[in-house]
Amino acid sequence: MATLEIRDLHVTVEADNATKEILKGVDLTVKQGETHAIMGPNGSGKSTLAYSLAGHPKYTITGGTVTLDGEDVLEMSVDERARAGLFLAMQYPVEVPGVSVSNFLRTSATAVRGEAPKLRTWVKEVKEAMERLNMDPAFAERNVNEGFSGGEKKRHEILQLELLKPKIAILDETDSGLDVDALRVVSEGVNRVRETGEVGTLLITHYTRILRYIKPDYVHVFSAGRIVESGGAELADKLEEEGYEAYTKGGASA
């Protein structure tokens, strides 16, 4: 069973000629089949955690370990992590002019699966996955994320999640910027992948709204660069009612 283990992770960024510590000792274990929600206020470091796991070059790991099934993730390049089974649905997906969605999807599927998918079945697979996400087939011929609306970008991220079938999926604010219909479509996509039981999901969100569609097994409160409380789904209800105030104050004084 695939397991992602994060131990005492410390991460810094360079900003304005100063080194700033953003993650201050994150501990978390995500197993295949589990869904963990990470909730926290703006600026608490949720995206930093997501990017650091994916290997974004802007973030420097200054301490701790991350392993996937015992393999040292921090030693791997960005593409190696993806091929090892890590997937990051980004909060702000990047435009890639001149590269069509269909070319991009096929290139990444080829890389992740280790061989080019058979053309016939591949075309069908993509078409069906796009239909399930209510994506117009014309998207396949558009350039990656270029001119996509916020909702379209998020659908495109989940499309990739469905096609690449990772072991661990990190979804960074996949719910932000979505209207209720789009939120439902995107959540259903995530649930289809979860129902296979083969993915461990790290669902990063600011709001509890998405948790009505995607039921987490665990909820973690993230504040000032670390997990400050963990519990079951009921913790989300508490956050819904009380907000993050209790944690941000505590985090600031700690």
Next chain:
Amino acid sequence: MAEAQNIPVGSTTAGAIAVAAEADSTVATRMSAPPSFDVADFPVPHGREEEWRFTPLERLRGLHDGTATATGEGVKVAVEAPEGVTVETVGRDDARLGRAGTPVDRVAAQAYSAFEQASVVTVPKETVLTEPIRIAVHGEGGTAYGHQVVELGAFAEAVVVIDHTGDAVLAANVDYVLGDGAKLTVVSVQDWDDKAVHVGQHNALVGRDASFKSVVVTFGGDVVRLHPRVTYAGPGGEAELYGLYFTDAGQHQEHRLLVDHNVPHCKSNVAYKGALQGDDAHAVWIGDVLIEAKAEGTDTYEMNRNLVLTDGARVDSVPNLEIETGEIVGAGHASATGRFDDEQLFYLMARGIPEIDARRLVVRGFFAELVQQIGVPDIEERLIAKIEEELEASVA
């Protein structure tokens, strides 16, 4: 690369749209001497002149100051033409030379003053070629001055591919003369070895209702400086000027275009794209479009995009549009220089795509649209292969 959001250090993008009240062209006044066929009419440039300020004169191997002597050997020109095409080698006094345009700088005038023989390729009127005319210019280390004429009679259609390879110090001009209704596509490929120096002026004179398409592809050379220029002989003419360059460490590649809308109801479309990589890679793009007072009904657009793949490269991109009449269909310009975007690279790699493939995807994507405009399949394939080769070399 998104639209010019990030202008890297070491790049300039200036642009101007000047609306002149009278025919006092700034394009003309920017030059240090009026056009002339005689090299003596141009002072030796010192490098601060507007038309020379980007060019490393010391690397021109004497082409600009009269010290580069033709070696007589060492640059070979071979013309391969389908049946029906006339290929002639003529002397300096042939009346068909120099009709498409007059040298605008000292090196072009030097070439015109110094060549001994010219090559004239003629496609008779109404002849429609199905195979390209191929002109191979191959340098074997020599210094040469040359002149090439390509003339299409009325309603003739042809594709000409001029290939520059090997090592040479070459100053050579090309005239394209298009009869009424003629259609000419010219692909000039500068695939020189690392040390080559190539300076030239390409003049097109576009006949009434004729279409001229120029594709300038520059990969090689130490210094390449070309002046593609278009004027119209009658209304209804169309010119498409496409360019693609891949500037590597230490290379200087300069493209200075002029489209002179001197008659009414003509069109022009200019699109040049370049990728740069490595220390002291320097690309210069000057796009002058002049709409003269009498050129009513003009429709023109020019665009230059640069993709800077590594630190240490420099781009100077200057679009310049001068409009002397308001009675036009359209006129526009755009210039953007962007760094290879690390966020794009991260996004692609985060989907499992190895770095080299990711870079290749982005660069190929950058050029793709332009390559598709060429419309000559074997050239398109060759260009894509060449771009891949350049990328391969960069990542290795």
